[in-house]
Amino acid sequence: MTQRVLLLPGDGIGPEVVAQAERVVLAVAQLFDLPLSLDTANLGGVAIEAEGVAFPQTTREKALAADAILLGAVGGPRWDGLPASERPERGLLAIRSALDLFANLRPAILFPQLASASSLKAELVAGLDILIVRELTGGIYFGEPRGIAVREDGQREGYNTYRYSEGEIMRIARLAFELAGKREGKLTSVDKANVLEVTQLWREVVTGLGADYPEVALDHMYVDNAAMQLVRAPKQFDVLVTGNIFGDILSDTAAMLTGSIGMLPSASLNEQSKGLYEPVHGSAPDIAGQDRANPLATILSVAMMLRYSLNAAAAARAIEEAVATVLDQGLRTADIVDKGQSAVGTVAMGDAVIAALMSQKENS
Ligand code: IPM
Ligand code: MG
Numbered sequence: 001m002t003q004r005v006l007l008l009p010g011d012g013i014g015p016e017v018v019a020q021a022e023r024v025v026l027a028v029a030q031l032f033d034l035p036l037s038l039d040t041a042n043l044g045g046v047a048i049e050a051e052g053v054a055f056p057q058t059t060r061e062k063a064l065a066a067d068a069i070l071l072g073a074v075g076g077p078r079w080d081g082l083p084a085s086e087r088p089e090r091g092l093l094a095i096r097s098a099l100d101l102f103a104n105l106r107p108a109i110l111f112p113q114l115a116s117a118s119s120l121k122a123e124l125v126a127g128l129d130i131l132i133v134r135e136l137t138g139g140i141y142f143g144e145p146r147g148i149a150v151r152e153d154g155q156r157e158g159y160n161t162y163r164y165s166e167g168e169i170m171r172i173a174r175l176a177f178e179l180a181g182k183r184e185g186k187l188t189s190v191d192k193a194n195v196l197e198v199t200q201l202w203r204e205v206v207t208g209l210g211a212d213y214p215e216v217a218l219d220h221m222y223v224d225n226a227a228m229q230l231v232r233a234p235k236q237f238d239v240l241v242t243g244n245i246f247g248d249i250l251s252d253t254a255a256m257l258t259g260s261i262g263m264l265p266s267a268s269l270n271e272q273s274k275g276l277y278e279p280v281h282g283s284a285p286d287i288a289g290q291d292r293a294n295p296l297a298t299i300l301s302v303a304m305m306l307r308y309s310l311n312a313a314a315a316a317r318a319i320e321e322a323v324a325t326v327l328d329q330g331l332r333t334a335d336i337v338d339k340g341q342s343a344v345g346t347v348a349m350g351d352a353v354i355a356a357l358m359s360q361k362e363n364s
Pocket of ligand 1: 075089090092093248
């Protein structure tokens, strides 16, 4: 049966990196005989320009019908003047919510070929392989009431609401325990239970669920300490599970430990394993349209998509191997290039990955 993949190129460098990822999708579809169909829709700033809103109805319908979605990035300075409720980023939040993509998996893996790109000492990060499991459709990002209102004294006041139900905590924690069980069997739950009631409940629920997973070693960490430990001794972690806002912050920190946020893919899944896949990096408007962006995070997101939503693990592995091959060949985009070396562009990196895929197949 044909599986439907929806492409959402978005803004900034999004269209350039998605274009290379699309070539990779087409190549593996052919090499592995996968019946895939591709369609494209607008999300973010590009949707505001073309259709008036960041998450148009047409995009919603295509997204609901798709088996998997590949996103570039959204946002840019052009829309900075808009009120929060109309910005491109709201389109991303809206699609996460519409598809109930509650689980955001953000691996932070150090590619041995790039060890010198990390801002930390090589011995602290060599072999780093962390998975951040971030709750994505709740917490302070979505809690009501929210807004900016004028108080009685005439001052404006902004407010948001940080809330989680037991059910929301349970489903993300369960997934995190299961993923930890398939890895090193270590799960760290991150909260601020010393101050915030909502995360006091989080800690209670996660602890209770731990009884179902005796094979997983669970510990708890306050978020400030977790941020410190991530840059002090990151290899102590295996899987981290946390709420939406802490996960947003800690996943950028973890990404940077690997030297390039331009290398990291992510998956956002619902209970049916339908997913939205996107690079961890943003829209990088400063380099958009210059053939300088690193397409590897988006290409690696295709691998995650094949594995988690499209049941094509062999094709996923082939892509990951092809990426390792091009790194071994010494190809580097500007974000990961060593001083004094020359960088390749976005399209040339895409060409190299496709060539590596083709020669793998020939040699197999
Ligand atoms: C991310 C981004 C988004 C978030 C923004 C663009 C809304 O920072 O995916 O981490 O905060 O979730
Ligand atoms: Mg973020």
